[in-house]
Amino acid sequence: MSTTxxxxxxxxxxxxxxxxxxxxxxFAYSSDLFAAGMLWGHTLRSPHSHAxxxxxxxxxxxxxxxVHAVLTHEDVPGQKRYGLEFPDQPVLALDRVRYFGEPVALxxxxxxxxxxxxxxxxxxxxxxxxxxxxxERALEQEPLHDERWTHGxxxxxxxxxxxxxxxxxxxxxxDAEGAVSVSGVYELGxxxxxxxxxxxxxxxxxGEGGVDIYVATQWLHVDRDQVAPCLGLPPERVRxxxxxxxxxFGGREDLSMQIHSALLALHTERPVKMVYNRxxxxxxxxxxxxxxxxxxxxxxxxxxxxxVRMRILLDGGAYASxxxxxxxxxxxxxxxxxxxxxxxxxxxxxxxxxxxCGAMRGFGAVQTCFASEAQMDKLADAxxxxxxxxxxxxxxxxxxxxxxxxxxxxSLPVAEVIRRAAALPVPELEPLPxxxxxxxxxxxxxxxxxxxxxxxxxxxGFKNIAYSEGFDDYCAARxxxxxxxxxxxxxxxxxxxxxxxxVILQVARTELATDDVVLAPHTTxxxxxxxxxxxxxxxxxxxxxxxxACRAALEERERTGGEVDVERIYRHVRTSPLxxxxxxxxxxxxxxxxxxAAMRVVAEVDVELGLTRVVWIGTAQDVxxxxxxxxxxxxxxxxxxxxxGLALMEEIQTQGGLITNASFTDYLxxxxxxxxxVESVLIEDPEPSxxxxxxxxxxxxxxVSTAAVVAALRxxxxxxxxxxxxxxxxxxxx
Amino acid sequence: MEVLTPRSLDEAxxxxxxxxxxxPIAGGTDLMVAINFDRIRPNAVLNLNEVPELRGWSRANGxxxxxxxxxxxxxxxxxxxxxxxxxxxxxxxxxxxxxxxxGTIGGNLGTSSPAGDALPPLLVAGADVVLxxxxxxxxxxxxxxxxxxxxxxxxxxxxxxAVELEPASAAETFMKVGPRNAxxxxxxxxxxxxxxxxxxxxxxxxxxxxxxxxxxxxxxxFPERVAEAAAPIDDVRGTAAYRRHALRVxxxxxxxxxxx
Ligand SMILES: Cc1cc2nc3c(=O)[nH]c(=O)nc-3n(C[C@H](O)[C@H](O)[C@H](O)COP(=O)(O)OP(=O)(O)OC[C@H]3O[C@@H](n4cnc5c(N)ncnc54)[C@H](O)[C@@H]3O)c2cc1C
Numbered sequence: 003m004s005t006t007x008x009x010x011x012x013x014x015x016x017x018x019x020x021x022x023x024x025x026x027x028x029f030a031y032s033s034d035l036f037a038a039g040m041l042w043g044h045t046l047r048s049p050h051s052h053a054x055x056x057x058x059x060x061x062x063x064x065x066x067x068x069v070h071a072v073l074t075h076e077d078v079p080g081q082k083r084y085g086l087e088f089p090d091q092p093v094l095a096l097d098r099v100r101y102f103g104e105p106v107a108l109x110x111x112x113x114x115x116x117x118x119x120x121x122x123x124x125x126x127x128x129x130x131x132x133x134x135x136x137x138e139r140a141l142e143q144e145p146l147h148d149e150r151w152t153h154g155x156x157x158x159x160x161x162x163x164x165x166x167x168x169x170x171x172x173x174x175x176x177d178a179e180g181a182v183s184v185s186g187v188y189e190l191g192x193x194x195x196x197x198x199x200x201x202x203x204x205x206x207x208x209g210e211g212g213v214d215i216y217v218a219t220q221w222l223h224v225d226r227d228q229v230a231p232c233l234g235l236p237p238e239r240v241r242x243x244x245x246x247x248x249x250x251f252g253g254r255e256d257l258s259m260q261i262h263s264a265l266l267a268l269h270t271e272r273p274v275k276m277v278y279n280r281x282x283x284x285x286x287x288x289x290x291x292x293x294x295x296x297x298x299x300x301x302x303x304x305x306x307x308x309x310v311r312m313r314i315l316l317d318g319g320a321y322a323s324x325x326x327x328x329x330x331x332x333x334x335x336x337x338x339x340x341x342x343x344x345x346x347x348x349x350x351x352x353x354x355x356x357x358x359c360g361a362m363r364g365f366g367a368v369q370t371c372f373a374s375e376a377q378m379d380k381l382a383d384a385x386x387x388x389x390x391x392x393x394x395x396x397x398x399x400x401x402x403x404x405x406x407x408x409x410x411x412x413s414l415p416v417a418e419v420i421r422r423a424a425a426l427p428v429p430e431l432e433p434l435p436x437x438x439x440x441x442x443x444x445x446x447x448x449x450x451x452x453x454x455x456x457x458x459x460x461x462x463g464f465k466n467i468a469y470s471e472g473f474d475d476y477c478a479a480r481x482x483x484x485x486x487x488x489x490x491x492x493x494x495x496x497x498x499x500x501x502x503x504x505v506i507l508q509v510a511r512t513e514l515a516t517d518d519v520v521l522a523p524h525t526t527x528x529x530x531x532x533x534x535x536x537x538x539x540x541x542x543x544x545x546x547x548x549x550x551a552c553r554a555a556l557e558e559r560e561r562t563g564g565e566v567d568v569e570r571i572y573r574h575v576r577t578s579p580l581x582x583x584x585x586x587x588x589x590x591x592x593x594x595x596x597x598x599a600a601m602r603v604v605a606e607v608d609v610e611l612g613l614t615r616v617v618w619i620g621t622a623q624d625v626x627x628x629x630x631x632x633x634x635x636x637x638x639x640x641x642x643x644x645x646x647g648l649a650l651m652e653e654i655q656t657q658g659g660l661i662t663n664a665s666f667t668d669y670l671x672x673x674x675x676x677x678x679x680v681e682s683v684l685i686e687d688p689e690p691s692x693x694x695x696x697x698x699x700x701x702x703x704x705x706v707s708t709a710a711v712v713a714a715l716r717x718x719x720x721x722x723x724x725x726x727x728x729x730x731x732x733x734x735x736x
Numbered sequence: 737m738e739v740l741t742p743r744s745l746d747e748a749x750x751x752x753x754x755x756x757x758x759x760p761i762a763g764g765t766d767l768m769v770a771i772n773f774d775r776i777r778p779n780a781v782l783n784l785n786e787v788p789e790l791r792g793w794s795r796a797n798g799x800x801x802x803x804x805x806x807x808x809x810x811x812x813x814x815x816x817x818x819x820x821x822x823x824x825x826x827x828x829x830x831x832x833x834x835x836x837x838x839g840t841i842g843g844n845l846g847t848s849s850p851a852g853d854a855l856p857p858l859l860v861a862g863a864d865v866v867l868x869x870x871x872x873x874x875x876x877x878x879x880x881x882x883x884x885x886x887x888x889x890x891x892x893x894x895x896x897x898a899v900e901l902e903p904a905s906a907a908e909t910f911m912k913v914g915p916r917n918a919x920x921x922x923x924x925x926x927x928x929x930x931x932x933x934x935x936x937x938x939x940x941x942x943x944x945x946x947x948x949x950x951x952x953x954x955x956x957x958f959p960e961r962v963a964e965a966a967a968p969i970d971d972v973r974g975t976a977a978y979r980r981h982a983l984r985v986x987x988x989x990x991x992x993x994x995x996x
Contacts, residue, residue: 668972673917
């Protein structure tokens with residue numbers, strides 16, 4: 003996509019470059035790709051959550067009409083396994099399947115229907131094994147993997163079977179007594195990213211043994227680095243190009259059809275397109291970790307936190323994905339944005355035969371924010387204190403030390419977001435009678451006001467920006483300045499719908515003081531890595547890289563005159579790993595920076611039927627500096643909706659590890675009637691170490707909104723509601 | 737896949753008798769989903785969209801006749817909405833505007849899902865389903881038309897042509913519970929008509945929608961009777977216990993609305 007319009011400099015409200023084409027249907031998504039002579043790829047997947055593969059018989063499939071190739075693990079020429087961080091996942095099942103939907107074989111055929119038919123003719127003899135589905139029991143059961151893939155990466159050595167990572171953060175004296183103590187057990191179901199554009203892409207052989215892959219992804223270069231070794235190719239012979247992305251939210255960090263389509267393309271010497279359908283998409287990517295959390299908070303009589311203890315158990319599913327980082331993030335943010343002198347946080351992620359989990363917007367912080375904010379409300383109640391006041395008394399501030407020993411040296415206006423969100427006026431109660439759609443139950447017409455109670459909830463959350471624990475997630479940008487003063491920018495930063503394209507153009511126009519800037523296609527072929535469009539980092543990192551490259555290009559032109567073409571790499575401050583025994587940072591910091599948000603929610607609940615209408619949401623968010631305030635508000639609204647979905651309805655249900663609601667008929671996401679208007683206040687307290695003072699904004703709203711919505715439900719119903727999504731049964735008390 | 741497009745009812749019935757395996761398609765909002773999910777692979781479809789006799793609705797001698805091709809959007813419009821308020825309310829709960837513009841009553845009957853939202857209001861209105869084939873026409877009470885979950889009394893050469901019923905002479909209403917506020921399949925639904933006799937029909941709380949009747953004087957005991965008549969199950973959308981509980985609440989509220 004080469005883009006010039008609309009114009010705009012850093013800090014201006016600019017319409018999204020992709021806004022109109024996406025709204026009128028002209029935008030080309032990865033599922034719209036086409037190449038002359040292309041074949042269609044299809045994946046045969048495991049119907050079992052755990053089974054041994056005894057035999058695979060391809061004979062009938064190979065002679066099926068239109069079929070050009072049927073491949074199994076034996077046809078993987080290079081490494082048989084891959085993974086975002088640990089290569090524990092087979093490209094195609096070797097001798098065992100560990101989750102429902104695990105890829106077993108691939109087919110390429112003239113028509114997608116022929117590929118599906120051929121897949122039905124592959125006969126796989128499975129010997130079903132007992133699925134390991136209870137994460138608590140996983141720690142005592144037979145190991146799912148023969149090797150301990152995540153062992154020895156600087157993590158605590160935990161000899162128990164099926165541990166992906168076990169982290170203990172010990173801070174001060176966790177046994178310190180307080181005047182009051184509250185405790186609770188919390189649980190979160192599996193949330194899906196539910197991006198609207200299912201996994202899809204096109205692999206085109208280059209005729210010289212290499213391959214070009216056009217795909218919707220979050221990080222082009224890390225895809226390449228995983229794909230190439232499995233194909234047995236050097237990285238430069240695999241080029242990954244960004245195709246139109248229909249949403250990501252973490253679910254496109256891991257590979258889906260990249261290696262598969264390339265294998266088929268290289269094997270058949272034809273372009274191969276693969277498009278998952280919705281049902282397949284539910285097994286085509288990792289999900290948000292379900293969690294069980296045990297928490298105890300102690301405070302003195304004035305409401306100052308004395309100690310926090312939390313035990314977090316995350317179910318990582320069959321393969322590691324980014325679980326080790328999620329484990330650590332969940333622990334890092336377990337205490338919420340509050341200063342606490344003593345803490346004991348234990349965070350464990352296990353392997354199981356449940357759906358694999360990995361990155362999703364909020365990345366571990368969502369789970370612990372839900373538990374920690376419920377605890378803060380309980381504490382306020384026990385102390386007879388206003389919940390907002392309690393939070394203000396404990397609010398973290400620059401200079402404070404986190405439980406990992408890291409001192410906050412950047413911006414973190416926790417007290418300010420709390421004050422500003424709390425000051426937003428709550429809408430008045432709408433009088434009855436009302437239209438059904440303005441009541442809980444909505445279009446269902448279930449109440450005219452009977453059973454309806456109103457509740458107000460408040461929550462605060464925070465999260466890191468960029469990768470942590472020593473990870474070098476640098477970002478490159480390349481700028482070509484032509485003699486006529488126009489410029490072409492190359493940056494591999496994935497546009498996943500978050501608006502990074504606009505950010506790149508706004509930065510370049512600002513730095514080069516010209517509107518004549520185009521952004522070249524995002525590809526591994528012309529520029530170094532950008533790092534992932536993840537962890538609320540892409541705006542910061544891309545802005546940093548583009549700014550550096552633009553300034554270097556201007557200097558270079560000053561020196562040489564004529565056309566210049568420069569590439570620069572931007573790095574954020576270095577971080578250090580956590581000590582495997584104490585969970586303390588081994589350097590100055592383990593996280594780069596933080597962003598926080600506070601949210602106030604008004605909900606009406608029909609307490610007899612257990613149905614909810616969220617009436618209004620007001621939020622104040624720490625955004626550093628808004629490159630494009632309109633896009634920031636969009637991120638806040640979207641992120642809030644995703645957290646609201648987890649609070650009220652979104653859950654992948656399983657039985658014995660098999661997904662039982664893999665469709666948008668039964669995996670429900672909020673509609674326009676479920677999502678209220680959001681009033682957002684942007685708090686601009688520039689981050690000193692970031693370009694223009696920016697912070698990422700995509701995740702804090704998701705982190706906080708699940709907690710804030712459930713707080714409103716608790717206020718309305720008087721029930722504890724310790725599990726999300728909250729079911730009607732929980733509200734009614736069945 | 738062959739597409740047969742008759743231009744009259746006679747032609748439609750002839751084609752159906754010559755091609756009994758041809759699957760009728762009206763709005764396609766159920767059928768196309770089934771095809772997309774690879775649940776069925778028909779060799780031929782019988783496109784009913786060009787059959788004028790199936791469209792719209794009419795009234796003769798006090799009886800209403802709703803064509804099989806009547807859409808939810810049409811059922812929501814006056815004057816029909818005033819004649820059948822519960823059907824109009826049910827139609828408002830169906831899917832999204834796109835689905836309400838395409839989806840038909842005939843298609844809802846053809847699918848015969850326990851969650852079909854048109855079925856409870858038609859049941860409390862005492863509807864007959866009109867079935868036709870080259871052999872002739874017959875009328876079947878709706879309660880007998882739906883014989884099981886997604887199973888009905890249609891013979892292989894028959895089409896649903898219409899539904900016949902009395903306009904509401906008494907207050908009636910429809911309510912549907914779902915875990916979000918729009919675009920849901922009923923976790924449980926209820927239609928109630930409160931005339932001389934109380935009539936309630938529920939969806940998604942048993943293998944078929946069920947009609948429960950009681951004298952008007954028995955209003956107090958009615959919610960419990962309705963809940964007891966249900967045979968709900970636990971599934972991904974909700975629990976049996978919740979469905980039974982909700983039926984009690986819905987019936988009580990529906991009575992309050994209709995007897996007020
Ligand atoms: C997004 C979405 C949301 C939905 N929401 C709801 C909802 O809230 N409530 C609800 O009840 N349903 C809902 N549905 C299901 C569907 O819209 C309804 O069942 C609708 O009434 C089907 O009508 P149709 O004309 O589209 O039927 P089609 O799909 O055309 O046909 C459905 C079945 O009936 C048969 N058929 C159609 N017409 C005739 C006829 N004249 N004679 C004999 N057989 C016939 C077909 O062969 C097929 O088996 C939803 C569907 C979708 C896709």
